[in-house]
């Protein structure tokens with residue numbers, strides 16, 4: 001049976017609904033970022049840009065960096081966007097748009113996020129580069145898919161117990177990044193981390209400006225959580241969706257994080273732009289090394 005028009009939605013030019021891309025527009029190595037303005041900051045290092053498309057929060061360039069074809073795309077903020085972006089990225093390589101059928105031979109993409117984050121451990125300072133080995137998602141996205149087979153349930157159970165996690169919130173889910181990409185991207189210039197992804201920047205990450213939150217000690221409890229010597233290192237808003245959707249769809253993913261803020265000490269980097277540029281250069285070099 002072919003996939004119906006209401007499920008696989010194509011634009012008049014044959015491109016996929018939200019990303020606006022045609023299958024030939026996409027490279028097999030994809031860099032994702034949250035901020036649409038970070039895309040040209042990456043592709044200014046390219047020798048050639050072949051494709052440029054922009055719809056909603058999805059700003060997308062495909063081009064060549066040191067002989068390698070790479071697509072760079074923004075996803076906007078949050079795992080709700082990741083659901084759309086990753087489903088459509090996968091459709092571009094693994095669904096035949098003419099026949100509206102899943103291809104027999106599937107393609108696996110290499111996907112590298114270059115993002116920003118807040119550390120919750122005092123000893124992971126601002127301006128560090130952190131590679132997420134594992135992620136815990138507080139966003140609930142993976143519970144909408146058949147994901148039980150690879151979620152690390154024992155870690156989630158222990159986290160709920162140690163932190164007294166409210167049952168009114170989504171049950172946390174734990175997913176591993178690609179070990180192969182982790183090896184490629186991790187070095188003595190980076191810290192290996194266990195990232196937590198949340199559904200917002202303020203209350204959900206324990207920030208209080210005017211609105212009180214139910215548990216002001218939440219970040220401290222998350223930071224103290226210990227599972228066989230592993231601790232949660234940092235908070236951001238996309239990695240759980242990226243790791244989860246990649247596992248489900250058969251792609252390899254890794255998340256690179258520039259530590260902008262240290263929530264334990266209250267510090268914020270003096271130069272966010274230089275920090276992001278540094279992580280971009282580091283990541284591009286590792287991709288082609």
Ligand SMILES: O=P(O)(O)O[C@H]1O[C@H](CO)[C@@H](O)[C@H]1O
Nearest residue numbers: 033034035077115116236237
């Ligand atoms: O810098 P990006 O990639 O957007 O990532 C982080 O910054 C945003 C919040 O300021 C969230 O998207 C968070 O995950």
Ligand SMILES: O=c1cc[nH]c(=O)[nH]1
Nearest residue numbers: 116117118236237261
């Ligand atoms: O504290 C931070 C910094 C960047 N991005 C986040 O989501 N949180």
